Amino acid sequence: MAQTVDQMFSNPGDELAVTQAWESFLNGQTRSAGALRTLVDVSWQRCAEANVDPNRRAGPTPVSEQDLYLLRERRRDLLEASAPVMACARDYLAETGALMALADAQSAILSTEGDSPALSLAEHIQLVPGTRWSEHLCGTNAIGTALAVGQPVQIHSAEHFCAGIKRWTCSATVVRHPADGEIIGVVDVSGLSSTFNRQSLALVVTTASRIENRLVMAEMERRYRLLDVAMAPWSAAGRDAVVLFDRRGCPIKASEHAQIAIADAGGALDLASVRSVPAFSAASMRRGVGHAQLPAWIRAEWIEPLVVKGEHLGTLLVMRSSQGRARWAAPPAAERQPLALAPATPPELASFSHVLTEDPAMLELIQRAQQLARSKVPVLLQGETGAGKEEFAKGIHGARKGSYVALNCGGLSRELLASELFGYADGAFTGARKGGMVGKIEAAHGGTLFLDEIGEMPLDMQPQLLRVLEQGELYRLGDNAPRRVDFRLVAATHRDLRQEVAAGRFRMDLYYRVAVTSLRIPALRERPGDIALLARHFLERFRREQGQVPEPLAAPVLAGLLAYSWPGNVRELRNVIEGAVLTCPEGLSREDQLQLDPGLFADLQAPAPGGVLGDEDGSVASMAEGEERLIARAVAASGGNLTLAARRLNIAKSTLYAKMRRYGLSRDGIAGAVTGAVRGAVAGRLSVLGE
Ligand SMILES: Nc1ncnc2c1ncn2[C@@H]1O[C@H](COP(=O)(O)OP(=O)(O)OP(=O)(O)O)[C@@H](O)[C@H]1O
Incomplete structure (x- = not known):
């Protein structure tokens, strides 16, 4: 149960009353008549039931x-995730008289950092690595009590159960695994x-959340590698039922017939649950007892550990359907029901001829996309705006039967996005279309749904x-009748979705x-090789559209x-060439005929004057940050004119509004944030533009 704020913090002013309550408690008066916070009262009861010695002077001897x-090896993930935070504690707790301790879920301290005199004093009570501080061993204390209640707790002085630690004050909270x-x-x-101070509690809560964020990043990285490594054996499994477990033994992906196959084999494994199956964990596999525990x-031959460079990333369970065709073996495509899963695209139907490129990395990417098009696994396309993500989505859909339906999740209000995506029933809300509306998901049934800017979807x-x-x-x-839908999902984003997950803006389960x-x-x-290729292509296309004769691309x-630097990528190149063809019907021979706007975007790479809108070292920390800065700069450079800013950014004005809302940017705020130096630069640019 969540604590109220009053219950959360200790109050040193209650010291005398708490001491008296403790004495009465030891004298057998179990109820402390309101002198104690409930959290402490209940904890003391637990200590009494566990026969904790109230006269204990210190924690037990360390291991x-x-x-x-x-112990540290077992919780290497936690130690790695907390290493930078603990290193900071060394500096920011110096001369504060406080230390920071990190313990495992069994209350054993794994490491301590902080003020040197505090660390020495802590040795007297065994508040040192290797000692367990559970309530059962040491009575009420922040580490043990936080573990007992699973919440942040502050335990001050007399609130401790054992006499020897009543000179101490401590705050603690638990760290949870993100998965x-x-x-x-x-x-x-x-x-x-x-x-004592109340802020210690805030410090441990923020520290724990920083550690959890780092755990998310590490976990995502691992899963990413696991999915990559599993791709080949997964495809090789063909029609066999397959389940992929992560290193903790949690099922994270299963083929469509896996649940039936498990039931047929007499198993009871719920694939919808995120709970781990210990027999599949890397730890039991590593100990070599995994098979014995299965x-x-x-069958032992169904197990395929996925180990890369000695690291056990996960385990594949491939339930072979060799004896005749088992019930779960996927039927050949021809036998499938029309409403069964969307047919995978045969390779020849995945067409990328419209994606012009001579770049070796792009050609390789196209090959990979063609392979992926054969399966129906969801594909996430990442890349900067205008780089060609949607062209790839169309290529993956290819000539597959069924529709290709695209929806941009950015720039639409919450309500509009929900009705566009899911559709609505007749009379679902005022102004709803009569007869309801089919959403994009339903429209993509049997085909491909392309969700652009998926990172913008509200949490x-x-x-x-x-x-x-x-x-x-x-x-x-507004409807309560479910409708079956089967489609292939291709999503795109210019964001680093893993960072979005870490920042709490995107759900980890959806990410997976x-x-x-x-x-x-x-x-x-x-x-760069593609710049010439695409420029020639667009030049020829737009001149032809204008009824002009083709011309070669002049060297200047x-x-x-x-x-x-093409921050707007192929879209920007296309626009620049189209603009030049329209404004220069006599032909293109000089560089200054191109309307390039390097200044606006170059600011992104260069250190921002005064460091106001950029990192001091000029680096861009994340795509989201980059976008935020780009928008701020565009608005600043457009003198607060949002129509102009949207045009410069090559996005719809509604998208600009939505993005500004998302980043909490306001026109006035941006104007105010621009330093004199930026103002000078902007003014210079505006005067060049004649504004
Ligand atoms: N390799 C390519 N060959 C030909 N045209 C391309 C290529 N890549 C992109 N384009 C063209 O560039 C424009 C932008 O491409 P696309 O819409 O696929 O980008 P995107 O990455 O999806 O952008 P956004 O993230 O802004 O939606 C389109 O007009 C597309 O036809």
Whole structure:
């Protein structure tokens, strides 16, 4: 149960009353008549039931060096994720009289950092690595009590159960694993009572959340590699039922008939659950007891550990259907029901002829996309705006039967996006179209749904999409009858979705669904060879459209194009060439006939004057940050004219509004943030533009 704020913090002013309550408690008066916070009262009851010695002077003797090494090895992920945070604690807790401790879920301290005198004092009570601080051993204390209640707790002075630690004050909270919420550790800040302050609790909560964010990043990285490694054996499994487990033994992906196959084999494994199956965990596989521990229905030859460079990333369970055709073996395509899963695209139907490129990396990417088109796994396309993500989506859909339906999740209001995506029932809301509306998901049934800018989807809408992807069922808004849908999902984003997950803006479970496989489309500046190819193509196309005779690409024009960084990628190149063809019907021979706007975008790469809109070192920390800065700069450079800014950014004005809302940017705020130096630069640019 969540605590109220009053219950959360200790109050040193209650010290005397708490001491008296403790004495009464020891004298057998179990109820402390309101002098104690409930959290402490209940904890004391637990201590009494566990026969904790109230006269205990310190924690138990720490485990041996070797056992401590093993404990630390077992929780290497936690230690790695917390290393930078603990390193900071060394500096920011210096001379504060406080220390920070990191413990595992069994309350054993794995490491401590902080103020040196505090660390020395802590040795007197065994608040040191290798000691367990559970309530059962040490009575009420922040580490043990946080583990007991799974919440942030502050335990001050007399609130401790054991006499020997009543001179101390401590705050702690648990660290949970991002995949399933399991408690994997505790962060604690402790010091002598005189160091009490309420902020210690905030410090441990923020520290724990920083550690959890780093755990998310590490977990995503691992899963990413796991999915990559599993792709080949997964495809090789053909019609066999397959389940992929991560290193913790959690099932993360299963073929469509896996659940039936498990039931047929006499197993009881719920694939919809995120709970781990210990027999499949890397730890039990590593100990070599995995096979021995396997439930009887699993044959040892079905297990395929996925190990890369000694690291056990996960395990594949391939349930071979060799004896005749088992019930779960996927039927050949011809036998399938029309409403069964969307047919995979035969390779020859995946067409990429419209994607012009001579770049070796792009050609390789096209080959990979062609392979992916054969399966129906979701594909995530990543790349900068205008790089050609949608062209790839169309290529993957190819000539597959069924429609190609595209929807941009950015730039639409929440409500509009929901009705566009899921459709709505007749009379679902005022102004709803009579007879209801078919949403894009339903429209893509049997075909391909391309969700552009999926990273912009509001967080609270994401579970709805996840449910559709997991269950193949959709509810139109205002409707309570489910509709079966089967489509191939291709999603695109210019964001780093893993960072979005870490920042809490994108759900991890949805990420795993949409990013089963991903392709990164390189930016145009990373493939200079394509600049000439595409420029020639667009020049010929637009001149033809204008009824002009074709002309070769003049060397000075090409030089200008090659010198530019193309932040808007192929779309920008197309626009620049189209603009030049329209304004120069006499032909293109000089670089200055191209309307390139390097200044606006160059600011992105160069250090921002005064560091106001950029990092001090001029680097761009993330795509989202880059976008935010780009928008801020465009608005600033457009003198706050949002129509002009949207045009410069090559996006719809509604998209610009939505993005500004998302980043909390306001026209006035941006104007105010621009330093004199930026103002000078902007003014210079505006005067050049005649504004
Ligand atoms: N390799 C290519 N060959 C020919 N045209 C291309 C190529 N790549 C992109 N284009 C063209 O560039 C424009 C932008 O491409 P596309 O819409 O696929 O980019 P995107 O990455 O999806 O952009 P956004 O993220 O802004 O939606 C389109 O007009 C597309 O036809």
